[in-house]
Amino acid sequence: MIAPCLYIAETGKMGKGVFTSAPITAGSVIEIAPVIVMPPKDRVLLDQTLLHDYIFEWGEEGTQCAMALGWIPIYNHAYRSNCEYEMDYATTSIQIRTVRAIEAGEELFINYGGSWDSDRPVWFEVL
Structure with a gap:
């Protein structure tokens, strides 16, 4: 399910x-x-590819990884994001929920560090 009001567009500085x-x-x-x-053995291989930037740690122990389908790989990162994601291990799905009211035309962000307000540095900023 993708809300009908969502669309993908160029951002100017972060691609789409x-x-x-x-x-x-x-x-x-x-x-x-x-x-x-x-499984973990595939994660080792994926970490050597561009897909590394699009996978999520998965499972109670975080040893597996998951590739989200839908538009989830397109959401950009912000430390103070306006959306959060929740993993549902039972249904093997991820949902995106707004954490505040969003204006028409606004870009939607998730925090790649987990919590919508996490200040933990993300991998592409610590390289």
Whole structure:
């Protein structure tokens, strides 16, 4: 499920991003996407490719990885994001929910560090 008001557009500085054409209220689920779960041995291989930037740690121990389908790989990162993601291990899916009201035309961000307000440095800033 992808909310009908979402669209993908160029951001100007971060490539493509996910935007909304209509206001969205805080706490709204805007996307639920299935994931492809892979074992640790595949994670080692994926870490050597561009897909490393698009996979999520997966499972209670974080030893597996998952590739989200839908538009989830297109959301850009912000430390104070306006959306958060939640992993559902039972249904092998990830959902995106707004953490505040969103204006029409606004880009939607998730925090790659996990929590919407995490200040933990992400991999591409510590290289």
